[in-house]
Amino acid sequence: MNGTVKYDLVIVGGGSAGLAAAVAAYDSGIRSILVLEKDKYLGGILLQCIHNGFGLHEFKEEMAGPEYAQRFIDQVKERGIECKTNAMVLDITPDRKVHYSSLEDGYVVVEAGAVICSTGCSERTRGAINIPGTRPSGILTAGLAQRYLNIEGYMVGKRVFILGSGDIGLIMARRMTLEGAKVLGVAELMPYSNGLNRNIVQCLHDYNIPLYLHHTVKEIIGKDHIEKVVICPVDDNLKFIEGQDMTFEVDTLLLSVGLLPNNPLLEKIGVRMHPKTKGPVVNEDLETSIPGIFACGNSLHVHDLVDFVSAEGRLAGKNAARFLNGGLGDDTAVIDIAPLNGIGYVLPSLTHLDSIDDTVLKFRVKQPYNNVYINIKVNGQSVKRLKKPYLLPAEMENIPLKGLELQAFAGDKMEMTVEVEES
């Protein structure tokens, strides 16, 4: 093809967020839609997530990742939405030209009315967390090992240690055990796990895999392939406690040490980025600082459940359609939203007075809490206070602002804050 084409809406990334966005935009009346997916198939990372637990919110049933993805792929196909696979987007310009390259089409520039970025997230690597020792093979992210195992059909090793208690690591502990590997343990730097509780129980406890909280890797040993990993407990300042090393003979170290939203294309054109989420700053419509460019899914912020990703994708699709059909109408008073005590981040970063009924606050706490209140304030005055029996960093909180009466605050500046209030 090699040329220039036009679409009303281009969606960058055909995973769970992008597919849901495409369906929602279509259902909102947009017909000229192009979904660009870098991989061979639609569905994104779900395709390698062959375990169950997906869809409880979205479909009220429990399904495996590929099954969940297929529901959305079918919806996209039924609507005849155009999707290109093996098509990697290389540039998005501020005037919404999307450059992509693919085996089938060559290098194409798409002039888009609106763009939705649903480019997912990447796993933090060894380099990002500075694990000491040599650099042999056999140290890889849990997600990469998952791809090798579930898509390509290869085991990366048989004696495994896992650093980090993120969900992918926990899932892989079980998966590799089922496939005949010996998983010797999971080390977590923090005194609490970063995975969902159900995964700790179902993936570690059920298989007698020890979880070493407040431990991390002190040394990697091995010349060509990893031979040993040394684990050591850390104190409250996360410094190694001397004399308590444990050495494990392994052929694999999997890393599950966090996910980072993937936004190099937006960063390149100066889209305002959120210092905490590492995704773009968005308003309640999921629009970034560049008009007509929207973001959703794990490239906006990392979610716990794919069901929430789909919901967010739908919101982006709906709002992109509104944008294309004559504007979002965001001209009422701006309310800036900021995290306070105990809150890691809150999205969106701003909303508008008239949109308050459609605004849902999404946030994470910095540390675990029990029996506390979430206090939402506007200009320092409490407007909503909710009791929470527990709050965990691993679990994203959703608070709809529907019904909140804020007209009285309408003035020059409206600032909403979210904080944890300990009783």
Added chain:
Amino acid sequence: MYDIIIIGAGVIGATIARNLSRYDVKVLVLEKNSDVGDETSCANSAIVHSGYDPHPGTLKAELNMAGNRMFAKECEELDVELKNIGSLTVATNKEEEDMLDKLYVDGMTNGAPIEIISAERLREMEPFVTKKATKAIWAPTAGIVNPFELVVALMENAMDNGVELKLEEKVTGIAKDGDVFKVETEKGAYQAGVVINCAGVNSGVINNYINEKKELIRPRKGEYYVLDHFPAPYVTHTLFSVPSSKGKGVLVSPTTHGNYLIGPSSEFVESEDDKGTDGTTLDNVIKEAYRLVDEIPMQYVIREFSGLRAYHDSGDFVINSPVPGFINMLGIQSPGLASSPAIGEKAIGMVRDVIELREKKDWNPRRRPLYRVNTLPVEERQALIATNPDFGQMVCRCEQVTKGEVIDCIHRNCGARTVKGVKKRVRPGFGKCQGGFCEPLIMKILCDELGKQPVDVNYSNRGSYILKEKTKGEK
């Protein structure tokens, strides 16, 4: 029977191989690793030093000055990335200023075109330099080079011109019978009239096989941080700190691909296998780097690495021929990379003392250029894809590399055989995801192009497998 055997395919061995390839001689290069340039040459600061700071009168001073002048032509012929960004050696207090003045005198003696510049001019040139900076030496002829590409290109061009390369052949002994050397490896034995020892950290061991006068080469480790490329402006020159009573100092420098290097540390280690990094050393590297800049965007750290430098107690390069026909390249540590073209030239002179070198008529100094698809203007890119759709298929997201480029780097002379080999040649795996996305794709291409099974593809050297076994079907 070969005319010349070169032991070691780092930048020195590869340069000498390429220089010899212009003559009508039979040359064999023996390399213990699975790829060329896999030791010191792939783990250094990647700087083409200006030549101002080695002590006047040393081989380092002479060869660095000469090598720097030869670099542009070599890189142009071989299509190797070289950027002449210049270096700034930054003083922040009186002691360092005094040292800077001494270095300036040395630099003038060496003949380097340097100047001392004021804090104001320094900040104008390099806004990211520390506010504490008081004075600097500006060395406009310093540059940065892609060291991975350089060694591969040198060897590829040498092979294009008839040089033979044998990988995974560790030399285990050398004997001389009359005028003929017998070089034994783990796999076999090879004969030649001339042997050139370019074994870097192992060059002492190689010397000791044949020379009565034993030499000790001590590995000195340098640890670095690598930052990802990022859109915001940052340092645009190589910044060196002044060696002072507080320490030798480190550098902060862009790389040819817009990444940044911070390092190195410097410590002697016992073993040539000791290439690990450790937290304390790297913490010190960062502390030292704050002598140069006030901001280090650590959120962009994507990797740490270490390299070993071949240190000889003389502190200088030691280039000699202790046994007729046996040529030593000992202690080639920094500025070895910058000096390499001149060392290569010197080696030719030494070989000429032993055997006659007749120029070939058909020597081609040029390497077929790489495609570098992501740097092409849109129309050229489309034209290239029209000739081969593999140049449309992207395999690396972070560095934007196409399948066509990966296939090309496998099928050239001195082609990639490993995942790291592909990474060094065309960059997939160098980005933020460190291979998380591209590694399975690279592995598939290596299998398809080389007729291998995935379990037989190594990351780097023998034993560095990535996949242990197939889960289903035939094992």
